[in-house]
Amino acid sequence: MELRELTAADAAATAAIEADVFAGETPWSRDVFLVEFAHPYTFYVGAFDDGELVGYAGLAKLGPADDPEFEVHTIAVARGHQRRGIGRVLMDQLVHAADMHDGQMFLEVRTDNTAALALYVSYGFIEIGVRKGYYQPTGADAYTMMRASLSERAEREHVDGSDAAQEGRGA
Numbered sequence: 001m002e003l004r005e006l007t008a009a010d011a012a013a014t015a016a017i018e019a020d021v022f023a024g025e026t027p028w029s030r031d032v033f034l035v036e037f038a039h040p041y042t043f044y045v046g047a048f049d050d051g052e053l054v055g056y057a058g059l060a061k062l063g064p065a066d067d068p069e070f071e072v073h074t075i076a077v078a079r080g081h082q083r084r085g086i087g088r089v090l091m092d093q094l095v096h097a098a099d100m101h102d103g104q105m106f107l108e109v110r111t112d113n114t115a116a117l118a119l120y121v122s123y124g125f126i127e128i129g130v131r132k133g134y135y136q137p138t139g140a141d142a143y144t145m146m147r148a149s150l151s152e153r154a155e156r157e158h159v160d161g162s163d164a165a166q167e168g169r170g171a
């Protein structure tokens, strides 16, 4: 499997996967992906198997340049290629990009999307709210999830480590 940044030439293949995996949820068209890929503040990565696009993920960098935050715009793996670790490889790219800038990450996910929720939780995302009827036309609810920045996670580990050490000394 190969990874590379997606370009306008990949927009049709991306939209084809999107139409299948997000059928019934207003899947993004080729034109939407063309706009997404062209934004200076987005990063889209694709996974290719023998030259065929099998998954993609997109991240937007928002906020001040010296203190950015990141939003996962999408992640999807073609139906016949799911559960082979491709989603994790793509997610690795997104979290790496955010950690390079020490930024928090945010995303929305359907509250009933068990697969995506398990993936996000495994990267340290936590639920911070519910957006009622976020997805149209289904009216499905979304969780907003957040992943702490690298320095926030390091600070937490430091504090937790200190607590654990103190508990250890007191026992």
Ligand SMILES: CC(C)(COP(=O)(O)OP(=O)(O)OC[C@H]1O[C@@H](n2cnc3c(N)ncnc32)[C@H](O)[C@@H]1OP(=O)(O)O)[C@@H](O)C(=O)NCCC(=O)NCCS
Pocket (backbone or CB within 6 Å): 021, 022, 074, 075, 076, 077, 078, 081, 082, 083, 084, 085, 086, 087, 088, 089, 108, 109, 110, 113, 114, 115, 116, 118, 119, 122
């Ligand atoms: C979510 C998605 C991208 C995961 O991609 P994938 O390549 O199948 O995932 P991986 O094989 O890399 O698995 C990574 C982790 O995701 C979770 N996961 C993936 N599929 C799962 C399933 N069917 N049930 C439960 N957990 C699942 C697990 O935590 C898994 O880790 P594990 O293998 O150690 O248990 C894929 O299911 C998908 O494209 N779904 C449709 C589109 C979508 O819902 N995107 C998210 C929108 S918010």
